[in-house]
Amino acid sequence: MTLSTTELPVLDYLRAQLAGTLSEGQTCQFRYPTAISRLLGIRLTEIDAGRAVVELDTDPALHGNQQGTVHGGLLTELADAAIGTAHSTVVAAGESFTSIDLRTVFVRPVWRDTLRASAYPTHSGRTITHYQCDITRGDGKTVATVTSIVTTLRGERSAGR
Numbered sequence: 001m002t003l004s005t006t007e008l009p010v011l012d013y014l015r016a017q018l019a020g021t022l023s024e025g026q027t028c029q030f031r032y033p034t035a036i037s038r039l040l041g042i043r044l045t046e047i048d049a050g051r052a053v054v055e056l057d058t059d060p061a062l063h064g065n066q067q068g069t070v071h072g073g074l075l076t077e078l079a080d081a082a083i084g085t086a087h088s089t090v091v092a093a094g095e096s097f098t099s100i101d102l103r104t105v106f107v108r109p110v111w112r113d114t115l116r117a118s119a120y121p122t123h124s125g126r127t128i129t130h131y132q133c134d135i136t137r138g139d140g141k142t143v144a145t146v147t148s149i150v151t152t153l154r155g156e157r158s159a160g161r
Helices: 010-020 035-040 070-090
Strands: 043-048 049-057 094-108 113-122 128-136 142-153
Touching: 010 043, 035 070, 035 113, 049 070, 070 094, 070 113, 070 142, 113 142
Parallel strands: none
Antiparallel strands: 043 049, 049 113, 094 142, 113 128, 128 142
């Protein structure tokens, strides 16, 4: 018996994944959860068209820098995961995307906590989309603000990506 597969739009796939209603054989054009998200323990908690919220439980013993706080690169990766997930919901079948700019402004340190990264577009054009991602800790205080510019790749530019 061969399992048939059904490719869903990314937003429908992620909504079903979050709801726990994803059926065997249902796929989408991207890999979710991503390998890096699985490795780091990043989990999707909210999804909508062009928007995503991801969370991560941090522990300085695993994620710490030389000062004992959570490494800034981890915060940037958390935001990049949220932004990439958000943008994947608005690209058409056969299209892909890549970040062309990513900037992190660190506001305060974090140690052991649950971080929440909320990504949303601040400008959406035909090819270029600007995103902001606010990372907050469990008490609601901002840890970092990340901005990114993402370009949508079409046709030959998206092949193999």
